[in-house]
Amino acid sequence: MKRSIRELLGYTIQAIDGEKGKVNDFLFDDETWIIRYLEGDLGSFFSEKRVLIPREHLSEPNWGNEHFPIKLTVKKIENSPDLEFDLPVSRTYEKDLTDHYELTPYWPAYPMGAEGVASMIYPQGPLRTPKSMENEDKIETHLRSFNEIRGYFINAIDDRFGHIYDLIIDDDLWQIMYVVVDTKNFVPWSKRVLLPIEVIEEISYKKQEAIVNLPKDTIKDAPEYDPALAVNSEYEKVLYDFYGRKVTH
Structure with a gap:
């Protein structure tokens, strides 16, 4: 779920x-x-x-x-x-x-898919995952904190705006599936949307931003996320239909 x-x-x-x-x-x-x-x-x-x-x-x-x-x-x-x-x-x-x-160490990290992803209709797990900036990849682990990245800016193709508000996980296997983006900064009337993690190109901890290969207006026009409603297969189909059209055209 x-x-x-x-x-x-x-x-x-x-x-x-x-x-x-x-x-x-x-x-x-x-x-x-x-x-x-x-x-x-x-x-x-x-x-x-x-x-x-x-x-x-x-x-x-x-x-x-x-x-x-x-x-x-x-x-x-x-x-x-x-x-x-x-x-x-x-x-x-x-x-x-x-x-x-008394656990077996998980490292080196398994390739995406080796540990499995939860069964669902849209999508069958992330298509790919973001990467950290190469010049920041000089640490011995790849562990990052949710509290660390929430508040990071969204760096779209044409503008830097909004921030990471939340993460949506599949709690069967604890796989992060979506980033919740607050399209404004700290105002009560802001719209929140979901970004599938595969549309995020990179996470920069030095610049405190998520680099997204989409225009700002595309992200802001995405279906609105209502935390009171379940992220179910029907909602995910609408979401992936929206991003599929925007990415392929």
Whole structure:
């Protein structure tokens, strides 16, 4: 099912044997746009503690009571290595994390499609994924934070406008499918639209922007996104028909 990442922030982490902390962020692989980790805030007023929980241990969120079930005990979560506060996350930290959770390391990142995509009509998974700028690709991991990229500008062919507001994921396999674009900046009457990630050419962390190979007016004329309505196959068909016409003509 297609869900908003932004909506999950602040959900209560529900371990097997009790509640522990809140959902603070999600880290994704910027080569495959697959969610790798949930970031949990276990801290209190007097101390800070953040941990990463691998997606292998994530269950389906309870959207009714805003709880996020985790297939781990409270003790296992509490004993997770403390998260480094400076991004990007180091490979050394990830190795400690996989050792703690007794998982097989996922790196080197699998090619798109090797881990599968959720079954649906439109589309059958992303056609391709954006890339980071080559001169920024000198880090040892490709982990990026949702909180890091939200607010990034949209750099269309003919103008720089709007910003990234949210990400839409398929929560069966935690694959990011769409970027929610706010076509204005921080005004209540702004229109929000969905961009399939395959129309995004690059993500520049240095310039804090997403480079999109479409004109500004095409993006602004896209079907409006209503977060109160499901992103289902009917909506996706309309969306892909719209972008298909714009890209091929």
